[in-house]
Amino acid sequence: MSHSVWIGVLAGCPVAHAQENHLPEIQVQGPRDASIGSADSASEGAVERESYQSRPKLRPGDIVEAVPGVVATQHSGDGKANQYFLRGFNLDHGTDFAVTVDGMPVNMPTHGHGQGYADLNFLIPELVSGVRYRKGPYFVHSGDFSLAGSASLDYFSALDSPFAEMTVGSHGFRRLLAAGSRTVQDQTWLGAIELEGNDGPWNVPEKLRKANAVLRYSQGSQTRGFSVTAMAYSSRWTSTDQVPQRLIDSGELQRFGSLNPTDGGKTRRISLSGKWFDKGPSGDTEFSAYAIDYRFDLFSDFTYFLDNPDNGDQFEQTDRRRVFGAQGSHTMANRIAGLDGVLSLGAQWRGDRIGEVGLYDTEARRRLGTVRNDKVSQDSLAVYGQQLVSFSDRWRGYVGLRGDALRYNVQGREPAFGPLNSGRGHDAQLSPKFGLAFAPTPAHEFYFNAGVGFHSNDVRGATITVDPKTGDAADRVPALVKGRGAEVGWRFQPHENLTATVALWKLDLASELVYVGDAGTTEPGRASTRRGLEATLRWNFDRAWRLEVDAAVSRARFKGVAPEGEGNHVDNAIERVLAAGITYIEGPLTASLRLRYMGPRALDTLNAVRSRATTLLNFGARYAVNRQLTLGLDVFNLAGRKGNDIEYYYASCTAGEVVSGSCSGGVNDRHVHPTEPRSVRISARYTF
Template sequence: MKFFQLSLFLVVSSLSAFAHISIQGRIISDEDQQALYGATIQVKGTQTGTTTDQFGYFDLSIDAEKAELIVQYIGYETQIIEVQRPNEELIIKLQPTSLMLSEISVQSSNIKSINQLAKIDVELRPVNSSQEILRYVPGLFIAQHAGGGKAEQIFLRGFDIDHGTDISISVDGKPVNMVSHAHGQGYADMHFVIPEIIESVDFGKGTYYADQGNFNTAGYVDFRTKNKLDKSMVKVEGGQFNTVRSVAAIDLLGEKGNSNNQSAYIAGEFMLTDGPFESPQNFYRYNLFGKYNQLLNANRMLTLQASTFRSEWDHSGQIPIRAVEQGLIGRFGAIDDTEGGITGRTDISATLDEKIGEKTYLENNIYFTQYDFELYSNFTFFLEDPINGDQIKQKEERSLLGYQSKLHHEGRLMGYSFNTSAGIGFRHDKSNGNELTRTVNRRTNLERLAFGDITESNAFAYINESWQINRLLINAGVRLDYFKFNYIDNLQTNFVRQSEQKSIISPKLNFNYQVNSNWNLYLKSGTGFHSNDTRVMVAQNGDDILPRAYGADFGSQFKPFDNLIVDVTAWYLFLEQEFVYVGDAAVVEPSGRTERKGIDLSARYQILPWLYADADFNYTEPRSIDEAEGENYIPLAPIYSGVGGLTFKHNSGINGTFRARYLGDRPANEDFSETAVGYIVADANINYSTSKFEIGIMVDNIFNVDWREAQFDTESRLPFESDPVSEVHFTPGTPFFLRAKFSLFF
């Protein structure tokens, strides 16, 4: 008994020896009194720090009688605040200012330090199209090969991701990737997003994040829309190729909303273009979006939002090189100009953020999506059917219901701070009439190759723990995913429901070491996965249907000078056996093990107070492991790529960018006997901005180079050919494309 009392006395004495203060506060914008989510608070001279939550709140414990806090948020003036045993909550108001890289620290309280680069890019480089927002991710390339209405082809970390097989994409917590899609697994169409309302971009490369599940192998991207408009605006754009685009975003509550702790706005976009092709695209798209926020009390916020999107287009598809070289068609011509499609998406969602303790908050999100898709393509022309041609129709109608709950908690244990995040949720997809049909001229159905109903459910749970031990941050997490797959083949005479289920556990372990305030090192490791199409699951009887990906990153972010931030990473990724459902042919195609290794380098430099430079360079060596040397290349996987540019924002109101992107030559097939030719393309824009209006000019491909945006090694046959030919087919990249814009703010 005496031993127990003595032990208790020693423990209490040792704990009381640490004089510490607890600081609670809230960080808001002095301009509109809105909470600043993700602002950083660092204790000067230490590695202790935190970030604000959804409400702008933070909680920090310090083993000292007093301290100086460095408060930072990109686009706002840094503040240094001295605190000494505060008796009440701090309210810190930050002043908007021009971006100064010298005031940005590379100290990080989490493993996503590279997100600093995205915050800088969003602040400096507003984008002008929904597909361009993906380019905020350093090293990510996109290609459009179907007239502007189809989801972009994505390239990242040595992957030809197709339309989303190996990158998880979400907007405000809603998934963009469509599982078991009629056109391809993970299909991610971003065209329902209005770029002008994007507030922030959260991204990560690799398999290291417990809150990210399906498709998170090469990485993930999560876009967040604005909770509140700074100003209402109307924008009109017009340019070559009969292009017209208009955008409106209207604040509905104004100052009255601010006084009642609520905000609401609506936004809309409408676009028309024929594109540069000889056969007009007849493209149109409209988007409508609405969002409402209500601070129910000091600790609870409700967000409601709804959106709808519709698009229709014609396109010229990929054309064979021989047809251009023989003069049969021009670079912007077509073999089958009846290709095209129509698609739409409607979303509704509700989010409740609640602070349930001094250091704990809970986020609940529920969403529902209604989606339809119909696409007509012809990749091989007259290879299979010399009379009618090889046009195919891919079609589906889908409903998607999901829910997720996330808990965040900060605390201290044995003198060290820790951060816990945990989550549970589910996603349920119902795809009716998932169809692949041979057609003629979009009108005549010749033969159904696949036709069925797909139901796919994914339940998940994860926990993520971070400990800050002096200069070292240790992050460990584990994720559990459970899948249930059902397929009803409507081409069969008898009703049969094919069903499979599978679970997978994905552990993560990451380290971040803060050498000093201008230099940190990180080591990331973990496993991830991507599910295969439901039709693959049932065809394989549940075997080898959730292939794992194993990854590791070792890198550093540092500031060699006040105005320069550099991030460099060496990485490795291994994928197990996969089975891929080829939606264009309704067949299951197995592929072997693969590995990718590479180096990513990114830099952001402020040359003058109003002039900024950025550069991203990526090298990757992607290979198939089970194939012989020289026959183990991964088709279309990037090897060398780079992006760079200059951005200027002068006090006179003149601003703009000049940017160039480079994608090197890469193999078009497994033995590199065919080459997907690389390119360098430069774009530019210049604007004059005031508080009331903005005028500007935008030019894509300013030097009017001939380049191939998308390329595939395809076997095809033209109408007059007796034998098929296998060669590169391509979609020409946009030529010199001039547009002007005018925006009015009120």
């Protein structure tokens, strides 16, 4: 195979690029899924535009459910990041699932609420041109937070036509979106603005108020060009957090009731980014840079009156930071021992300047005391290289090496324990990667992948010496936690209208270390192992019909002998997921019916308490009345099932239990956040 052909193949392959840079007319089409001959694992791919755009989406973050095996839920207000599940992980808000939007990282390290916090509420789904994903630590381009997987979402540089769309729905939902672009010669301006409000089904109205805007300028040709993008987003809301199941069962609290009507928050995100690319005879070169200004305030109450019977247990978490970053890569054809190959080289830098990351005791959003108030600076630097070689028409493989280094400085400003928990340090890791692909026939391809990866911990846990709540001595944790993974897979693709994949995977973590933002401390956990099986089916069985099925089963266990009173189940680790959808696109009508099943899972390490299964059925349809007007209908939870978005098992104490004297150090119980009831949204889009 010639050098030019290899470059062409790799230009469309996720191994070569984290995201594509095309002329506007190419970006409008969106990416094609991975295929035999270009994919390097069974669990990587690209979601085609028709699939994710036709899906009914209750929240912007739901778009990541287009990644096979991913579940995105919510346990608080719609201004808070989703709760993610994948490959035997309750990923919290993104600890081991890395997300980028238009080349910018979404995950936040050393965040006020949780490590790796990935808030996608600034996303405008209609602008997304492609969703690319990888799973496992097998590729050099993926770094922090990508042990379970990663997703790259790109925005269009140009739209087919400008449009304005209005949506109204159940529970006070309303949304206005206007977007358009204009191209003159090789220069394109794109702009979009979104306004949204929602009260939700909650007894205490959510009062979501959201504003969002995007402005992009792009210029160039198919082989060379650049773009500059500005984004601005702000949101405020009142949240109904999880509540004890015992109160719902006794009738003391309604299913959508709240125990603290002052919970909620506000957030803001402003960014400026730029990308430049050059696709020439010597290879493909890309460079991008970004700057993000981020603000976050969150008031939560999960234990009610357990710790403070007088004022309650509400707390505030804050985050004030600026994020700067740059990355560059070069991909070129080469020859090794007479064999055709492709060499990829790259470097990445990210710097977080956190002016305040804080935790405060509050009552009705009024501060009562400071638990932690820190100023943090951390820089991560990575370099990587990957060599792909074609051994024959049937065999190809790659080897890669990634090096990551982290430096951090924590300055505690809380008078009592802040100086004791301050400090600076560094950590580093080398991560080798390997992959092999074998295609015995044009319709079948087999894969083997292995690699080392990591996730970072909140660096406050790497400098801590004293528990800020109790004053007791606290154990420090490493800044980087290593993980090792491997996978065997098979892809069946007899023709372009049918693709099936199967992947058998395993992942070992050195420690389930998690910074607990709700308490301001780090809990060192035991080593763990996960393994599972995933299968996908994509079938265009007719010109108008498309069937999609994703199934995943996984098993997560702690290693070694369990401490007394504990077991080896990793609590809240997802075990079974099934997602299926059928889409009809013919003439003016587009319709999609989607089912998502999330099976029971252990809520404690003994597996004595298990969650309930949740099944949701959603329907969406669009009908083009004429060239200008398109009407839409979305029905969420079509069957009206009473499930839970999340379930946790822990001790809490309500005001009534304090008065009656039945608290006794806390009542262990399920704490649930229900799925939303059946709701309807209708929309009208006018295209200019």
